[in-house]
Amino acid sequence: xxxxxxxxxxxxxxxxxxxxxxxxxxxxxxxxxxxxxxxxxxxxxxxxxxxxxxxxxxxxxxxxxxxxxxxxxxxxxxxxxxxxxxxxxxxxxxxxxxxxxxxxxxxxxx
Amino acid sequence: xxxxxxxxxxxxxxxxxxxxxxxxxxxxxxxxxxxxxxxxxxxxxxxxxxxxxxxxxxxxxxxxxxxxxxxxxxxxxxxxxxxxxxxxxxxxxxxxxxxxxxxxxxxxxxxxxxxxx
Numbered sequence: 001x002x003x004x005x006x007x008x009x010x011x012x013x014x015x016x017x018x019x020x021x022x023x024x025x026x027x028x029x030x031x032x033x034x035x036x037x038x039x040x041x042x043x044x045x046x047x048x049x050x051x052x053x054x055x056x057x058x059x060x061x062x063x064x065x066x067x068x069x070x071x072x073x074x075x076x077x078x079x080x081x082x083x084x085x086x087x088x089x090x091x092x093x094x095x096x097x098x099x100x101x102x103x104x105x106x107x108x109x110x
Numbered sequence: 111x112x113x114x115x116x117x118x119x120x121x122x123x124x125x126x127x128x129x130x131x132x133x134x135x136x137x138x139x140x141x142x143x144x145x146x147x148x149x150x151x152x153x154x155x156x157x158x159x160x161x162x163x164x165x166x167x168x169x170x171x172x173x174x175x176x177x178x179x180x181x182x183x184x185x186x187x188x189x190x191x192x193x194x195x196x197x198x199x200x201x202x203x204x205x206x207x208x209x210x211x212x213x214x215x216x217x218x219x220x221x222x223x224x225x226x227x
Contacts, residue, residue: 034215043114043201043218044153087153096166098143098216100153 004090004101011107018075020104022088025069033064033071034089036100044087048073075106083108112136114219116202122225123192131187131222135204142185143203143216144177153201159185160207192226199223 004024012018027033032051036044048060050071055062061074071090075082088101115134123129135142144156155169159179170177174193179185189196203216 036216043203043221044216045218046215049215096158096160096164097169098155098158100145100155103152 004088004099006086006088006101006104008102009105009107011109012078013109014079015077018078018082018106018108020073020075020086020106021070022073022090022101023070024088024090024101027068027090028093029068031068031093032091033062034091035060035062035071035073036087036089038085038087038103047086078106078108080108080110082106114202114204114217116200116219116222118222119220120223120225122227125194125226126191128188128190129192129224131189131200131224133185133187133202133204133219135183135185135202136217137183138206139204139217140182140207141205141216142179143205144185144187145201145203146171146198147201147221148198156187156200189224192224194226197224197226 006022030051032049034049035047037047038044048057048062050062050064052064063072084106086104086106114136117132121129140161142159146154146156157164157167157169157177161182162179174190177187199221201218201221203218205216
């Protein structure tokens with residue numbers, strides 16, 4: 001399976017918009033891409049999922065371009081409490097493996 | 111409602127001993143997942159159950175690892191003859207399962223921290 005890669009780390013300031021990109025291959029048209037947030041000493045927590053164009057919920061947006069070889073998690077106006085590690089999870093149909101991306105450590109500065 | 115629970119929360123064992131880790135998924139969740147996370151590292155997929163069946167066991171790191179699920183509920187991950195490199199946090203997750211090509215949100219437990227001395 002191709003590796004799903006993310007930037008290792010990002011720094012941002014409070015109130016800024018943060019965009020984290022996940023690069024993945026072999027995603028079919030209707031396969032979903034899911035994003036999770038993980039705080040230290042906790043299990044990951046679901047943020048958002050989608051399979052095409054743009055999805056928005058109360059905490060984030062997810063952008064998926066037409067070629068579906070990447071996706072971008074957008075966090076509007078981050079706060080200190082958004083400091084965490086963010087993982088993408090492309091779910092490829094026909095497989096029984098769930099391979100998370102490499103993870104992006106986001107640090108939000110005051 | 112209750113979330114995913116795992117036991118024990120911490121386990122210290124001597125090299126060469128067997129350990130058993132338990133996961134209680136959310137009631138009604140047919141899909142169950144095991145992951146491993148070494149200190150400061152990402153999430154390593156181990157195995158997925160749909161009901162009591164694990165269609166693909168190739169994610170298990172070695173033949174010392176095995177997993178089972180009974181009654182479509184509780185799952186145990188067993189590590190035989192533990193090695194120091196097995197030290198990690200073992201995370202369990204559950205979800206409603208798969209429907210067509212959709213993906214259901216995984217709910218994670220707090221994990222079991224395994225230390226092999």
